[in-house]
Amino acid sequence: MEMHSRSVLSNQLGPHHNLLKIVSKHRDSVFAKPYAAHSQAAFRQAHQWLQERGDRALIFDSCCGVGQSSRQLARAHPECSVIGVDKSEHRIQREVGEVPDNLLLLRADLNDFYRLAAEAQWRLHKHFILYPNPWPKSAHLGRRWHGAPVFPSMVDLGGVIELRTNWSLYAQEFKLALSCYNVDAELTPLTTEEPMTPFEAKYQRSGQSLWRLIADVSATHREEPHTGYNRD
Numbered sequence: 001m002e003m004h005s006r007s008v009l010s011n012q013l014g015p016h017h018n019l020l021k022i023v024s025k026h027r028d029s030v031f032a033k034p035y036a037a038h039s040q041a042a043f044r045q046a047h048q049w050l051q052e053r054g055d056r057a058l059i060f061d062s063c064c065g066v067g068q069s070s071r072q073l074a075r076a077h078p079e080c081s082v083i084g085v086d087k088s089e090h091r092i093q094r095e096v097g098e099v100p101d102n103l104l105l106l107r108a109d110l111n112d113f114y115r116l117a118a119e120a121q122w123r124l125h126k127h128f129i130l131y132p133n134p135w136p137k138s139a140h141l142g143r144r145w146h147g148a149p150v151f152p153s154m155v156d157l158g159g160v161i162e163l164r165t166n167w168s169l170y171a172q173e174f175k176l177a178l179s180c181y182n183v184d185a186e187l188t189p190l191t192t193e194e195p196m197t198p199f200e201a202k203y204q205r206s207g208q209s210l211w212r213l214i215a216d217v218s219a220t221h222r223e224e225p226h227t228g229y230n231r232d
């Protein structure tokens with residue numbers, strides 16, 4: 001990874017003009033794309049791991065990269081189970097320190113994993129989404145998590161979401177997207193001393209402003225026809 005980075009450049013001057021329309025459309029429809037086999041295998045592994053660990057609060061570290069933050073979360077919350085997910089095998093397998101017993105690092109596509117977990121009615125205690133890829137071009141709204149068809153499953157999973165980003169517009173849009181679910185989010189500048197992730201460290205070194213969004217989506221209820229997860 002490069003030592004320094006430039007701020008996010010976008011052709012958008014404010015929240016995407018179609019944001020609320022797209023978020024509402026996804027909220028009211030079913031995302032039926034078939035699951036990738038490797039995501040299903042990762043989900044089965046996670047399901048079994050959680051069953052073996054018994055009934056503990058669950059923390060997700062989504063887009064965890066090399067899992068530095070996942071390790072930190074697992075050490076800070078020994079009473080919880082922590083699952084870190086990233087689609088990059090290369091990143092997830094990087095040796096960046098011991099993996100605590102209460103942490104499972106998995107390679108999976110979250111577009112699948114979120115749906116599988118929501119359909120299995122997992123409920124999260126906390127959900128970290130630290131520095132997701134910004135996809136800053138206006139045409140790429142659908143690749144940002146809040147503009148993606150899987151967003152309803154992210155909300156269904158519940159818990160307290162903590163999103164961090166170096167692009168304030170990403171966080172603003174995420175907050176607006178949550179308003180479609182009647183969820184209020186707190187958005188503040190991030191003033192942290194110790195970086196939680198390699199990307200956070202890189203942005204800090206580059207003098208970039210960072211943002212933190214906190215939202216409790218536990219109480220969200222949504223009528224949605226689920227397709228059901230087949231464990232066979």
Ligand SMILES: C[S@@+](CC[C@H](N)C(=O)[O-])C[C@H]1O[C@@H](n2cnc3c(N)ncnc32)[C@H](O)[C@@H]1O
Binds near residue numbers: 064066085110131197
């Ligand atoms: C900018 S990096 C941030 C990594 C880490 N959170 C950090 O702050 O150092 C974004 C990460 O999201 C992961 N990612 C992007 N799309 C994903 C998806 N659909 N499923 C799982 N991981 C994904 C990438 O592989 C990458 O590691």
